[in-house]
Amino acid sequence: MNEPRRVVGALIRDPYDRIFVQRRSADRRLFPGCWDVVGGAVEHGESLVDALRREIAEETGWRLRRILARVAHEEWTAGGQRHIESDYVVEVDGDLSSPELEHDKHTEFTWIAAEDISLLDENTLRSGSTFIQDVVTAGHVWLADASGKSRRIS
Secondary structure, eight states: OOOOEEEEEEEEBOTTSOEEEEEEOTTOSSSTTOEEOEEEEOOTTOOHHHHHHHHHHHHHSOEEEEEEEEEEEEEEEETTEEEEEEEEEEEEESOTTOOOOOTTTEEEEEEEOGGGGGGGHHHHHHHSOOHHHHHHHHHHHHHHHHHHHHHHHO
């Protein structure tokens, strides 16, 4: 089997601890019509952080401010290609109400609070995969834990 493709994912949080997701267009080869996080393949010679920064800018027009945590590191296969994906909870700079979506790749966006995670159930129906739901859940678990720690410190 060929070398695995490195992939990064950005779990972009807003001030209300919601996570940004965008819907893949219906004509995408992988996971058409599914909700997804911002991210993509790491280019040759690019670091994971540089790839994260580039993907955020390309897919939303926002700028990476800081990485809060890596919450997932998984291997998956699609279309005969192995992928190793690292997903990070991040904060960005920019107008969070108005992302600059790549309209040929993504048709809409929303912010998901922990209690709204069931919105991603439709991904399982469309693709048979719970991957994005699992990653977004991991992000929310980390955010809740981090929030609890900061409350205990103050």
